[in-house]
Amino acid sequence: MPSAVQQDPGPARMRRSLGVKDGVAIAASSTAATTSIGIGMGALAAYTGRQTPALLLLAFLPILGIALSYARLNRSEPNCGSGYTWVGRSIGPWPGFLTGWVVLVGNVIFMAYTGAVTGSVVLQFLNKLGLHSVLGLQLDPTSTGISTAVGLVALVVVTVTAITGVRAATRMQMWLLIFEYAVLLIFCGYALFAGDQPFSLSWLNPLDIGSPQALAQGMVLAVFFYWGWDAAFSVNEETRSSSDAARGGLIALVAMLGLFLVGALAFQRVMSTEELIRNGPQALTFLGSKLAPEPWASLPLAALMCSAFASLQSSVIPTARGALAMARDRTLGPVWQRVHPRYGSPAVGTLLIMAVAALLAVLAVGIPKLNDMILTAVNSIGLTVALYYGLTALACAVRFRDSLRRGAVRALRDVVVPAASALTLFGLGAYLVWDYATMTDHFEASPDNGWFMLALPALFVLVGLAAAAWAKWVRRAPYFRTGRGTDADAITLPMDADGVPLPSPSKG
Numbered sequence: 259m260p261s262a263v264q265q266d267p268g269p270a271r272m273r274r275s276l277g278v279k280d281g282v283a284i285a286a287s288s289t290a291a292t293t294s295i296g297i298g299m300g301a302l303a304a305y306t307g308r309q310t311p312a313l314l315l316l317a318f319l320p321i322l323g324i325a326l327s328y329a330r331l332n333r334s335e336p337n338c339g340s341g342y343t344w345v346g347r348s349i350g351p352w353p354g355f356l357t358g359w360v361v362l363v364g365n366v367i368f369m370a371y372t373g374a375v376t377g378s379v380v381l382q383f384l385n386k387l388g389l390h391s392v393l394g395l396q397l398d399p400t401s402t403g404i405s406t407a408v409g410l411v412a413l414v415v416v417t418v419t420a421i422t423g424v425r426a427a428t429r430m431q432m433w434l435l436i437f438e439y440a441v442l443l444i445f446c447g448y449a450l451f452a453g454d455q456p457f458s459l460s461w462l463n464p465l466d467i468g469s470p471q472a473l474a475q476g477m478v479l480a481v482f483f484y485w486g487w488d489a490a491f492s493v494n495e496e497t498r499s500s501s502d503a504a505r506g507g508l509i510a511l512v513a514m515l516g517l518f519l520v521g522a523l524a525f526q527r528v529m530s531t532e533e534l535i536r537n538g539p540q541a542l543t544f545l546g547s548k549l550a551p552e553p554w555a556s557l558p559l560a561a562l563m564c565s566a567f568a569s570l571q572s573s574v575i576p577t578a579r580g581a582l583a584m585a586r587d588r589t590l591g592p593v594w595q596r597v598h599p600r601y602g603s604p605a606v607g608t609l610l611i612m613a614v615a616a617l618l619a620v621l622a623v624g625i626p627k628l629n630d631m632i633l634t635a636v637n638s639i640g641l642t643v644a645l646y647y648g649l650t651a652l653a654c655a656v657r658f659r660d661s662l663r664r665g666a667v668r669a670l671r672d673v674v675v676p677a678a679s680a681l682t683l684f685g686l687g688a689y690l691v692w693d694y695a696t697m698t699d700h701f702e703a704s705p706d707n708g709w710f711m712l713a714l715p716a717l718f719v720l721v722g723l724a725a726a727a728w729a730k731w732v733r734r735a736p737y738f739r740t741g742r743g744t745d746a747d748a749i750t751l752p753m754d755a756d757g758v759p760l761p762s763p764s765k766g
Contacts, residue, residue: 281506
């Protein structure tokens with residue numbers, strides 16, 4: 259009897275069926291511009307006031323350098339482990355493992371939080387449609403329990419689509435993106451002309467940001483805004499060409515810059531800084547209500563719901579593939595590399611990631627302090643993102659350092675820009691670590707306690723070091739001897755005439 263999942267403990271090749279537009283869909287969905295704009299602009303404004311557009315422009319520069327580093331490394335060594343593989347080979351296996359680990363942990367925590375957010379947005383939309391209860395159960399979007407329950411249903415749905423193949427997932431994401439970006443551009447475009455707040459060129463001047471602390475906090479938060487474009491590189495083994503993955507990620511990144519700038523300017527044309535901060539996560543819904551009557555005013559909320567679904571789904575996809583790359587090297591257990599014989603996706607790993615994220619979300623309902631921890635972890639993810647982005651850019655500079663002797667253009671592209679981008683993110687991270695360590699004199703499990711904010715990313719790293727030690731000395735992973743990731747084509751699944759992997763015999 260054929261087994262449901264490929265059981266070979268070695269690496270497996272996934273089906274190459276994706277193109278540039280699929281990479282764009284995955285990267286854009288993972289970045290979730292509509293969600294970032296809809297619920298995050300108020301947080302940015304709290305740090306940078308009316309200079310939010312300037313901050314987004316400034317943060318784009320090192321992120322562009324990181325993206326170019328990803329593209330250069332991907333041309334040299336396409337691997338779904340991306341930074342984990344590249345850092346391990348160029349700098350060393352310990353920082354390489356940490357790169358893969360913080361991506362895995364950060365994404366799982368993000369999914370646990372985003373599931374509840376998705377449920378809340380769905381309930382808000384149902385309330386807008388006039389549905390306030392089902393079988394006597396109140397559909398209250400402010401209820402953590404109800405929002406989490408709906409979010410768990412959403413998590414199951416997106417996991418199923420991720421297992422049945424990235425191609426099917428990207429088709430759904432593309433339609434969601436078209437709708438949400440159309441709504442976003444129409445409302446924000448209209449706000450640019452209809453807003454009553456006077457435009458000022460100082461909005462584009464980063465020198466007007468109040469303090470170095472506000473600049474650093476805003477920059478790391480802006481890095482979190484852009485986070486996700488690198489998801490395109492996690493499916494490069496399912497992409498017809500490695501250059502397609504690079505183009506998809508870069509196109510999505512540039513598109514995100516445009517959307518963020520339009521969104522920031524539009525919000526500031528319609529709302530004062532105080533209004534923007536006060537509305538916070540409801541800023542996009544507030545914008546719709548100020549610009550249009552019902553039912554049109556509900557369109558931004560519908561776009562936000564689509565974005566939440568898409569970002570939830572696109573978080574599952576790269577996380578499972580990063581774990582697959584680590585399992586191929588025996589730095590994680592073999593269960594993470596089992597590939598579905600029909601769909602060519604890491605099915606078991608995808609299910610496990612969903613299960614862990616769902617467990618965290620459920621525990622957050624019953625343990626209020628854990629809910630605070632998840633919220634704080636989301637704020638702290640910016641630090642871990644800066645860490646692994648910086649390590650990957652540094653890996654590019656180290657690997658291609660010979661370009662310094664091969665002309666100014668190659669040296670700039672392969673070494674200078676990656677190194678400068680890495681140092682920028684490391685500098686921001688170091689400043690925030692110092693700021694968190696000195697902003698309070700006691701520890702408290704609270705989202706505004708500096709020691710707690712610092713403890714979470716430190717915990718990620720310490721647990722990652724323990725997992726790395728287990729992989730090195732217990733699993734005896736060859737990755738820790740060579741620093742090299744396993745060749746993605748080392749084992750090929752049998753294919754039928756249409757290029758679809760055939761089921762393998764059961765291992766009993």
